[in-house]
Amino acid sequence: xxxxxxxxxxxxFGVLSRVVGLFSGRGFNIDSLTVAPTNxxxxxxxxxxxxxxxxxIEQITKQLNKLIDVIKVIDFESxxxxxxxxxxxxxxxxxxxxAEVLRIADIFRAKVIDVTPKSYTLEATxxxxxxxxxxxxxxxLGLKELVSTGPVVIGRGSKGWKG
Amino acid sequence: MKMNGARILLECLKKEGIDxxxxxxxxxxxNLYDELFSFKExxxxxxxxxxxxxxxxxxxxxxxxxxxxxxxxxxxGATNTITGIATAYMDSIPMVIITGQVPTALIGNDAxxxxxxxxxxxxxxxxxxxxxxxxxxxxxxxxAFYIARTGRPGPVLVDLPKDVQMAQTVFHYPETVEIRGxxxxxxxxPKQVEKAVSMILAAKKPVIYVGGGVILANAAPELAxxxxxxxxxxxxxxxxxxxxxxxxxLSLGLLGMHGTYYANMAVSHCDVLIAVAARFDDRVTxxxxxxxxxxxxVHIDVDPTSIKKNVRVDLPIVGDVxxxxxxxxxxxxxxxxxxxxxxxxxxxxxxKTKHPMSYQQTGTIIKPQYVIQRxxxxxxxxxxxxxxxxxxxxxxxxxxxxxxxxxLLSSGGLGTMGYGLPAAMGxxxxxPDRQVIAICGDGGFQMNLQELATIVQNRLNVKICILNxxxxxxxxxxQELFFDKRYSSTCMELPIDFIKLAEAFGATGLQATKVDxxxxxxxxxxxxxxxVLMEFKIAREEKVLPMVPAGASxxxxxxxx
Numbered sequence: 001x002x003x004x005x006x007x008x009x010x011x012x013f014g015v016l017s018r019v020v021g022l023f024s025g026r027g028f029n030i031d032s033l034t035v036a037p038t039n040x041x042x043x044x045x046x047x048x049x050x051x052x053x054x055x056x057i058e059q060i061t062k063q064l065n066k067l068i069d070v071i072k073v074i075d076f077e078s079x080x081x082x083x084x085x086x087x088x089x090x091x092x093x094x095x096x097x098x099a100e101v102l103r104i105a106d107i108f109r110a111k112v113i114d115v116t117p118k119s120y121t122l123e124a125t126x127x128x129x130x131x132x133x134x135x136x137x138x139x140x141l142g143l144k145e146l147v148s149t150g151p152v153v154i155g156r157g158s159k160g161w162k163g
Numbered sequence: 164m165k166m167n168g169a170r171i172l173l174e175c176l177k178k179e180g181i182d183x184x185x186x187x188x189x190x191x192x193x194n195l196y197d198e199l200f201s202f203k204e205x206x207x208x209x210x211x212x213x214x215x216x217x218x219x220x221x222x223x224x225x226x227x228x229x230x231x232x233x234x235x236x237x238x239x240g241a242t243n244t245i246t247g248i249a250t251a252y253m254d255s256i257p258m259v260i261i262t263g264q265v266p267t268a269l270i271g272n273d274a275x276x277x278x279x280x281x282x283x284x285x286x287x288x289x290x291x292x293x294x295x296x297x298x299x300x301x302x303x304x305x306x307a308f309y310i311a312r313t314g315r316p317g318p319v320l321v322d323l324p325k326d327v328q329m330a331q332t333v334f335h336y337p338e339t340v341e342i343r344g345x346x347x348x349x350x351x352x353p354k355q356v357e358k359a360v361s362m363i364l365a366a367k368k369p370v371i372y373v374g375g376g377v378i379l380a381n382a383a384p385e386l387a388x389x390x391x392x393x394x395x396x397x398x399x400x401x402x403x404x405x406x407x408x409x410x411x412x413l414s415l416g417l418l419g420m421h422g423t424y425y426a427n428m429a430v431s432h433c434d435v436l437i438a439v440a441a442r443f444d445d446r447v448t449x450x451x452x453x454x455x456x457x458x459x460x461v462h463i464d465v466d467p468t469s470i471k472k473n474v475r476v477d478l479p480i481v482g483d484v485x486x487x488x489x490x491x492x493x494x495x496x497x498x499x500x501x502x503x504x505x506x507x508x509x510x511x512x513x514x515k516t517k518h519p520m521s522y523q524q525t526g527t528i529i530k531p532q533y534v535i536q537r538x539x540x541x542x543x544x545x546x547x548x549x550x551x552x553x554x555x556x557x558x559x560x561x562x563x564x565x566x567x568x569x570x571l572l573s574s575g576g577l578g579t580m581g582y583g584l585p586a587a588m589g590x591x592x593x594x595p596d597r598q599v600i601a602i603c604g605d606g607g608f609q610m611n612l613q614e615l616a617t618i619v620q621n622r623l624n625v626k627i628c629i630l631n632x633x634x635x636x637x638x639x640x641x642q643e644l645f646f647d648k649r650y651s652s653t654c655m656e657l658p659i660d661f662i663k664l665a666e667a668f669g670a671t672g673l674q675a676t677k678v679d680x681x682x683x684x685x686x687x688x689x690x691x692x693x694x695v696l697m698e699f700k701i702a703r704e705e706k707v708l709p710m711v712p713a714g715a716s717x718x719x720x721x722x723x724x
Binding site (some may be wrong): 009014017018022025034041055059062065067068069070071115 | 289
């Protein structure tokens, strides 16, 4: 089962390696991970996607909480959270495929951020499902390069989530 | 008043009530040692290897209940501490390890004697700190001690660059400390405690399973009171030995791989298992699927990650075990006279009668179990025993008969050979007037025998008992049972003259080769002032039994014939 977990940590050196080391040391999976400081500069927020059965996810959240530099852990369930990721993708675009790339970009509200006679580079933001649907449509046209942020996640509703 | 970082560190130790430390000097702690030279409030013991220094601090911590402190220099000094730190981490021992580091400007430059000890120890410490500014030092030390001794205790490493030791600032030690990401749960949830008590009182076949956390939390008296009040049998892990007196009729002794027949049968047939500060290690559970198959499990632990890590738990209680046990005692103050578990106790008694712990001492060849029993009989009642790892460790666990907490020091989780001698040394430093016995195999002893020098030099009068079978006995036992007696690299071959070895260091050496010499050697060893090494030439192929083969269920025991 896929889980998106947000981890609020001290914004200090070495904290990320504690988190990542915990996953590798205990054989947990990280499918994606993204990290940046928050509005409170003393805090960083990690959004990570992992998978495992209920017992493994429980261990992951408990083990994360056990780290001294971890302040809060939330295992978001899909219904009460908003997930977004951004991709930048470089696609071959020559002759008749040039128009097709732009049509796909238009459907997914992706932006063209670079163009050459042989390629387009697109930027797209959305749910992981939307982004991956776009990538799958572009793939047969010749995907040259793809870079993704991995999902970030925020809870729905008016309540803010701070340290 | 301004002082340098080195002095501040020592002042912090003093504020924490530390009077004994174990450490080894070197280039990046030379400033610290210079301050130590005139700092009379702290006794510094110089081991002959940093690993032994950390084990000594660990033995000191286990025996006294205080935080153990060790110092090493950067690079190889720091990397030598790893086994000691990992040993303490696995057994949740409160320690603060201070390592020197190259000057901050050189960090990352592959400087002489530089090692990324923060990176290296990240997975084997509870937490670690690199001090980059002398102004942060006092607060970091306060945090280090707070983290080491609270919650589930553990080792904390502080990496202190040379320039930070030299830099000056005003010393101010904070009275309290607040770490927003670290808030250990102390009190167990009252509702959960009540539910647990009802479950326990309704049980027809309850068993209490105790781990080392009871000793760490100083909760042995509360545990004994609860068990005795409710008349519930108690089995302990290796780490839990001493938390409940083995002389009590309710004691089932050790459980697990080398546990007693009756403890393993009781756990396999109980209807409620009360796990108190134990963590369901594979050496305890055997095959998980068939562990306590009929039992509802109550699990009390200060560390939430221990709960449901290996086994299903029906009723978890997170909290300091002493607090939880005190609450349980309160809830069970009025006795329930209708409750009767005597058929269960009779069933257990039948198992005890059917297969008691036994061995055969026939002929003149010394059986190791006999030595352990004689050591108990002839030692002081409050003697502290440190072991190495292997057969002698299990024989000690099975046959010594521990009755009080903090009298057995043994590497349970990591299983570190070479632990026994330095740990005994640390315990002796903590209790100069108590009898401290290091029980070692010939293999483990040779891993840290250089500490004979430390022991003699510092008048740490450890009584060392070597059960010598000239084998790496536990591995040999596995080879005998599971590898068709192919004794690959387990025979030590070279016979060592341990008496001469002891004498070379200025200690006394004694030897027993026949069973009728055992008492004589032990009596003489205990009566001789100063450190004594007693060697017992034991039956070479004696096995530790009962034994549950790895991966088998607890009922599938190989028993002593």
